[in-house]
Amino acid sequence: MTFHEQERQAVLACRSVSKTYGSQTAVSDVTLDVAPGEVVGLLGANGAGKTTLMRMACGLVKPTAGAVRVLGEQPPYPPAVARQVGAALDTPAFYRWMTGPAQLRSLLHSSGLPDRGEPLAALRRVGLEDEARKRIRAYSQGMRQRLALAAALMRGPRLLVLDEPTNALDPHAVVMVRELIRREAESGTAVLVSSHQLDEVQRVCDRVVVMDRGTVVASGALDEIGLGGAESLEDWFFRISGHKGSW
Numbered sequence: 115m116t117f118h119e120q121e122r123q124a125v126l127a128c129r130s131v132s133k134t135y136g137s138q139t140a141v142s143d144v145t146l147d148v149a150p151g152e153v154v155g156l157l158g159a160n161g162a163g164k165t166t167l168m169r170m171a172c173g174l175v176k177p178t179a180g181a182v183r184v185l186g187e188q189p190p191y192p193p194a195v196a197r198q199v200g201a202a203l204d205t206p207a208f209y210r211w212m213t214g215p216a217q218l219r220s221l222l223h224s225s226g227l228p229d230r231g232e233p234l235a236a237l238r239r240v241g242l243e244d245e246a247r248k249r250i251r252a253y254s255q256g257m258r259q260r261l262a263l264a265a266a267l268m269r270g271p272r273l274l275v276l277d278e279p280t281n282a283l284d285p286h287a288v289v290m291v292r293e294l295i296r297r298e299a300e301s302g303t304a305v306l307v308s309s310h311q312l313d314e315v316q317r318v319c320d321r322v323v324v325m326d327r328g329t330v331v332a333s334g335a336l337d338e339i340g341l342g343g344a345e346s347l348e349d350w351f352f353r354i355s356g357h358k359g360s361w
């Protein structure tokens with residue numbers, strides 16, 4: 115497949131993307147595709163550039179150089195494309211006085227969409243149906259994280275961008291999120307997910323991309339990166355990054 119055919123097939127295509135903040139390079143010359151039905155894990159130490167790359171993918175941060183495309187369109191995404199992007203990034207901004215269903219409904223309305231039952235269905239998918247009457251200010255951190263996931267899923271996205279979706283979750287919720295991500299991918303959604311939980315990444319991702327100080331230092335399909343014998347993704351990560359204990 116040629117480079118251009120590959121780009122046409124990808125839901126998300128990042129081409130030589132960089133982002134600098136003053137003299138600080140957050141992301142440098144990253145090229146990355148995510149195809150329909152593929153789950154790509156973004157790995158790397160704190161400050162490696164994962165969140166910045168994900169923000170650029172969602173059109174929230176403008177690249178200093180290079181191009182990002184979702185479904186062939188560059189940011190700012192037209193509404194028809196923006197609706198196909200579901201994102202749960204670091205600290206979601208919720209109206210804390212609202213209930214979960216009211217918050218999700220308000221997100222639908224702000225994009226000009228009616229409520230056809232998506233908010234309650236999404237809350238059920240993340241196991242928050244019993245919290246429907248509670249105001250968000252009374253949610254635990256894990257509940258807020260699940261609400262962010264519900265918001266990302268609600269509109270049936272073709273691209274799902276999840277920044278550390280399980281970091282505050284209890285073990286049952288971690289399994290639920292894993293199954294949910296796999297189910298989304300099986301239905302054709304392209305998923306880009308960052309995580310420091312390498313055992314989870316190994317369970318859920320088809321391919322991993324490792325970033326270090328803004329650049330991609332390794333990448334590959336999980337069945338191709340040569341996890342030797344009993345080697346885990348964690349062992350592989352430390353072997354290729356050569357700085358055990360730094361994240």
Ligand SMILES: Nc1ncnc2c1ncn2[C@@H]1O[C@H](COP(=O)(O)OP(=O)(O)OP(=O)(O)O)[C@@H](O)[C@H]1O
Pocket residue numbers: 135138139140141158159160161162163164165166167
């Ligand atoms: N708005 C900003 N202004 C200045 N520097 C920034 C900004 N956002 C990110 N950076 C810097 O860019 C680099 C990459 O940050 P980023 O948040 O993308 O890393 P990360 O891989 O997501 O880290 P973590 O694993 O801790 O979430 C860091 O050095 C960070 O300090």
